[in-house]
Amino acid sequence: MKAQVTETVNALQDQLISFASELVKIKSPTCHEEEAVKRVADEMRKLNYDQVIIDKVGNVIGVIGNGPEKLLFDSHIDNVAVNDSKAWEKDPYGGLIIDEKLYGRGSSDMKGSAAATVYAGAMIKKLGLDKGKTIYVCCSVMEEDYDGEGLYRAIVDNNLSPDYVVICEPTHLQISLGHLGRAIYKITVEGVSAHGAAPEKGVNAVYGMAKIIERVEALGNRYMQLEGERPSIALTKIESEAVSLNAIPQTCHIYLDRRMTLGENEETVAMEMDALIAGFDATWKVHDVAGTSWAGEKVNLHSFLPAWEIEKDHKLTQGCVTAYRDLFDHEPSMYKWNFSTNGVASAGKLGIPTIGFGAGIEKMAHMTNEYCPVPDIVNACKFYTLLPRYLS
Ligand SMILES: [Zn+2]
Known part of the structure; x- marks a missing residue:
């Protein structure tokens, strides 16, 4: 043949x-x-x-x-x-x-x-x-x-x-x-808006997020120490929202690129996300991407790809x-x-x-x-x- x-x-x-x-x-x-x-x-x-x-x-x-x-x-x-x-x-x-x-x-x-x-x-x-x-x-x-x-x-x-x-x-x-698998997570910290001249009246969402970012960095460093095939986590984008440049930001978002090894699934990584935000007024979710195909069909990608x-x-x-x-x-x-x-x-x-x-x-x-x-x-x-x- x-x-x-x-x-x-x-x-x-x-x-x-x-x-x-x-x-x-x-x-x-x-x-x-x-x-x-x-x-x-x-x-x-x-x-x-x-x-x-x-x-x-x-x-x-x-x-x-x-x-x-x-x-x-x-x-x-x-x-x-x-x-x-x-x-x-x-x-x-x-x-x-x-x-x-x-x-x-x-x-x-x-x-x-x-x-x-x-x-x-x-x-x-x-x-x-x-x-x-x-x-x-x-x-x-x-x-x-x-x-x-x-x-x-x-x-x-x-x-x-x-x-x-x-x-x-x-x-x-x-x-x-x-x-390896690939996922995108979005973490959001909620703060309280206040005038920039009176920051003590608000809660700065970015300051809260800064502490979560330290945890993300530490976790990423721990993963980098592992031998052989290993997971990874990296912050790829940060955004905050404030009513003006004279205001304390009321929200802050970060996006995380997470690479998964075999056996990691949405439940196991969920525990990791819970631990990253523990103690803060924060939420996390898997980032979804929506779009329309050339043929006009709506497509929604749940960005957890094992x-x-x-x-x-x-x-x-x-x-x-x-x-x-x-x-x-x-x-x-x-x-x-x-x-x-x-x-x-x-x-x-x-x-x-x-x-x-x-x-x-x-x-x-x-x-x-x-x-x-x-x-x-x-x-x-x-x-x-x-x-x-x-x-x-
Ligand atoms: Zn290709």
């Missing part, structure tokens, strides 16, 4: 790479992915997918086969904006290919992988590798600002119930076993290792991502076995002069095509 996969993908290589380049040329910042989504849907139809769905959130899902075992490939089709275009040596939306590198915003993160999965779906069908399976190729929206929410809605709203999910974020063809990790001896991991070994004649390397992905939804919230494998370079994500190595796209396509064969 390796020879057939290699031959079939190689034969369509130019078409695959020009599709990846075309996707880079289409601007698709978060919540504005319509053109990219429609372009992906057109390509899927052209490649003879069994079904192509654009769901109510605006995700595009291509379906191959109708067997009982379900495998979903996810790539987000949105990307961060370019606000430093003068610093780019190549046009960030030029889709230029120079020396085996596809340049542009979203090339590594993650239109190279998206193109590879779209073509892999077609190859799987062509080679009959969908026997007994349903393959979903999902290009999800809103990942950059609403981690996991696009994929979560794609799976839940459309009743996809996949048995396995492959997150195709950049790994430079290594296997990613998971990543850590996840798949075991090395899991059937999905072993299937990936075997497919990789068969294709490339050596052992794959395994690691964990430094960033958060849509795996927070599939693995973290829905408990679906999830793994990472993608074209492109993790550290290129959101960077000036982002590029994706062209051979990564071709090889990722081969890997995605062969993977179902090793999941039976």
Whole structure:
């Protein structure tokens, strides 16, 4: 099967790479992915997918086969904006290919992988590798600002119930076993407003918050001392409200970026937040982010995104290792991502076995002069095509 996969993908290589380049040329910042989504849907139809769905959130899902075992490939089709275009040596939306590198915003993160999965779906069908399976190729929206929410809605709203999910974020063809969780907390201290000339008549919310901030800093320092994989907590923003610059502030808010290790959940971190504010007239909550997708659907992200990790001896991991070994004649390397992905939804919230494998370079994500190595796209396509064969 390796020879057939290699031959079939190689034969369509130019078409695959020009599709990846075309996707880079289409601007698709978060919540504005319509053109990219429609372009992906057109390509899927052209490649003879069994079904192509654009769901109510605006995700595009291509379906191959109708067997009982379900495998979903996810790539987000949105990307961060370019606000430093003068610093780019190549046009960030030029889709230029120079020396085996596809340049542009979203090339590594993650239109190279998206193109590879779209073509892999077609190859799987062509080679009959969908026997007994349903393959979903999902290009999800809103990942950059609403981690996991696009994929979560794609799976839940459309009743996809996949048995396995492959997150195709950049790994430079290594296997990613998971990543830390991420949450945003907001703490508010209430004070009492008074004239600035008579501070003793009020309660300064910022002074109260200053003591909480000392606790946050101490906790963050304690976490930094831990060995191995560790949680972290950092203050990322502070705001206060006063009726004027001559008044004692009546409220103060801080925002905390909290990274979680496996096993930490909303209840365990809640105890930590309670301890941070104990003794003060303060409240805390998980910060929610609301937005509207390009398709007009309201989305609300509850910003507590759990850590996840798949075991090395899991059937999905072993299937990936075997497919990789068969294709490339050596052992794959395994690691964990430094960033958060849509795996927070599939693995973290829905408990679906999830793994990472993608074209492109993790550290290129959101960077000036982002590029994706062209051979990564071709090889990722081969890997995605062969993977179902090793999941039976
Ligand atoms: Zn990404």
